[in-house]
Amino acid sequence: MPTTLPHPLPGIAAFEALYGAAWVDNQATPISATTLVLAALLILVAVVALGLAWLLQAQVSKVKRLHAELLTQRSFSEGALDALPASVVIHGLNGHIVGTNAYYRQHPAAAEAMTAAILAEGFGETANGHEPREIDYTADDGISRQALIWNRPILAESGGPVGSISILIDITEFRDAERAARITDRGLRDIVQRIPVVVFTILKDTQGVRHLTFAAGDVRALFGLELADLLGMGDVLQERPLQGRIHPDDIAAFGRLISPATAGLQQRSLDFRAFGRDGLRWIHATLAPQPLPDGSVRLIGYFIDTTELNARNEALRIARDVAERASKAKADFLATMSHEIRTPMNGVIGMLELLGRTPIDAEQRELLRAVEDSADVLLQVLNDILDFSKLEAGDLRLDETLFDPRVLVDNVISVMAARAQTKGLGVHIAIDATVAGTLRGDSVRLRQILLNLLSNAIKFTERGSIAVRMVVLGDDNEHQHLRISVTDTGIGIPEEKQATLFNPFTQAEASTSRRYGGTGLGLAICRHLAELMDGSVELSSEPGVGTTVGFEVRLPVVRREVIAPAGLHGRHAVVRIGSAETAAALSEHLKSLGMTVEQSMPSQSLREGMAASLLFVDPADKDSETRISAHVIAVTGDAGPSTVRDERLFLSANPLKWQSLVRACLVVLELRDDTSPENDARFSSGGIADADPLLLSLTGVPADRGHILVAEDHPVSQKLILRQLAILGLSCEVVDNGRDAFEALSGNEYAMLLTDCNMPLMSGYELATAWRQHEAEIGSQRRLPIIAMTANALAGEAVRVRNAGMDDVLSKPLQLLPLSQKISQWLPEQPASSRSHVSNAYDATQLASLTGGNGESGLHAEMLQAFSSASRDDLLELRRCVEMDDTAAASLSLHRLLGALQLFNDGALLSQGKQLLESLHTERANEALSRLPGFALEVEALLSSLNSQLAE
Incomplete structure (x- = not known):
């Protein structure tokens, strides 16, 4: 049987049942209205069904979209909760947990504590929840922590609760900070x-x-x-x-x-x-x-x-004022002491210098040298005390100039060598060839340090030698770090005593000052000066072996090459000397001159055909000069100037001075010193003596530099300056007070004014100020050079004289060399055609005529005559002041009298006068004034005694 398939459309099956199968035939059958209505209804139902299906599909899509959005929002909410650094838990109405965040899940200890708190009695019962509760709990790491818990209800739109949310926040750090703040606050309050x-x-x-x-x-x-x-x-x-x-x-x-x-x-x-x-x-x-x-x-x-602080400050201020007054009193005392000592020293040292240039026999010269040494020691003691006082007060300032370090050492050695040689000591110098030719620094203070060290070395050395060495420790092209040391073979110093030697007024042994003299200030001053120059001083010593004291300084390099005659540069020298020390020192000097040097010990044989410009040999070596073609200089260990004997030039290596070596080389090579024509080496049959610094300076003070006015009230000082200017070939006029000096300047043309600072009627300060005002009023195109002559060696004196209008200062006692240098500096040189033909090279006869003509006795007689005449006038003035009860004038007259009296008396009478002068400035002035007539009678008796001795 054929298979019957179900009809796809139910409506058709119905029609078939009603009308039969014939409906489907192809036969034409009439359609009724009912049929059409039913068909239409069926179509309408189908359309509605399709519309409903489409609407249902749209609603499903919307639901899916809303569901996705809900999932997104839920995921965002969960992410936000997970991002919170706090535990969050959501409860339903039944109290069950319906949600938590990541922090809650990652911290079980906190979650447990939170749950326990939530379930605690009464917590979360009200609709609005409770206030935050603080709890303590033990974290997962076992550390106790603090937290705050909030519990809030979750409300529906109707207002009813649908659950609750709880949050736990860890506040341990906040509580720690709060406790620290409380502790700080409490501590601050406790402190205040x-x-x-x-x-x-x-x-x-x-x-x-x-x-x-x-x-x-x-x-x-x-x-x-x-x-x-x-x-x-x-x-x-x-x-x-x-x-x-x-x-x-x-x-x-x-x-x-x-x-x-x-x-x-x-x-x-x-x-x-x-x-x-x-x-x-x-x-x-x-x-x-x-x-x-x-x-x-x-x-x-x-x-x-600050009450107590202000009280202490006030006490300090009072103490400071007291200290400043004491310091001023000390400064005034030092100024007075300086003046009182330097004024007679002016006459003593100046006249001794002049006396030494007169014809005297050997015994007198020996006595003269002893007096000069004593005067120098006295002046050095005074300078030490003044320098130390200035250093202690911070008043000492550095005066930087350009200088040649080799010439500086030469000059210091020239001053000290004679004293060492008198004791039979050898003096040696060694300077590295690398030492720059010109440096910048305070050469005066460097010289003072070296003089102090040499003086100590000579003082404490009885036999052996003294050595001065200058070496370069460092060089950065702009500065050289130098070490200058002085080594002796003296008594030495125990190690335990060495550290105290740099303390003021301290010496190694209690008996040292009695045996050797000195103040014990030398090394203290050296240390202060070195530290002032950012340097240092070191000492090493061994008893019985000797002592080395060195100081280090860092100085700017101005010129690296040594200023030396061009004719010596590039020459070759052979040094063939037995003393290795002398040969090394000589070689360094020659290298500094730009020479090539070859050292050869006398025991070594010479190669054939050996030649050089200069050959340095020992005096006994006459064989070497026959084997080497060279100009020969014999280097001797004997002290004294370079000489020519038996057609050989003998150069002293005791000491081996730089300038002596240069002159010796120029002489044997017959060259001229193109660096300083006036210092050209002089060759004669008698030899070449080391140039006298005074004679060298005299050549720079040509005659007729103009007429000089001297304002000086003391007769002895007047005679001294007159003779000194005469030796320098200069004419002068002397007045004894500032007022006369001003009148003389107003009516005459002078080239220079030399003035004392303390004079009657008008002081040197007032004179300089008045003359500068006069120059300004008349519109003078020329400024008169004014040089102060003062016995006040304190630092403030230079400032005071310059503030008064003076140009420079000369310290008393005046000496020829500094006097000639100052005059050369400030007096302009006249044209050669206007100079008089007066020679500056004075011989002994000329000097004798200038100093009295008959040596020491003539000089003493003239000084005594001046003292006697001036003192009698002072005594008359002193009596007049007593009668007029004029304390100030009496003090001035007594000061003048004592200034000269110190040259002729150093006993009780002088002490009495100084005590009276001091009393005139105190509340006991009237008592001192009444004692002056008696003092005047004693001075007159002394004058009579001195004149009687002179007459005999």
């Missing part, structure tokens, strides 16, 4: 309660109202008020009670400190007085403004009680 200080913070709002936001300290101790007394409504600061406690004289300043007019952002401070709990107190206030973003200003500050 125990010290007299008040710390505060004031907030000044935009309306200008001040709010005291913080205050700590004992307000009552400082101001006699309680903190509550300073507050008005709330925390508003009341200024009136505080101002009522301020001292009336300080109220205005205190008001400016905190008033709106001074609301700048600069820190302000004030010292004022206030009435505190214990009475009037000094208080220091500091206020620091800080602007805030809203326009208000925060003022942070403090008050501190």
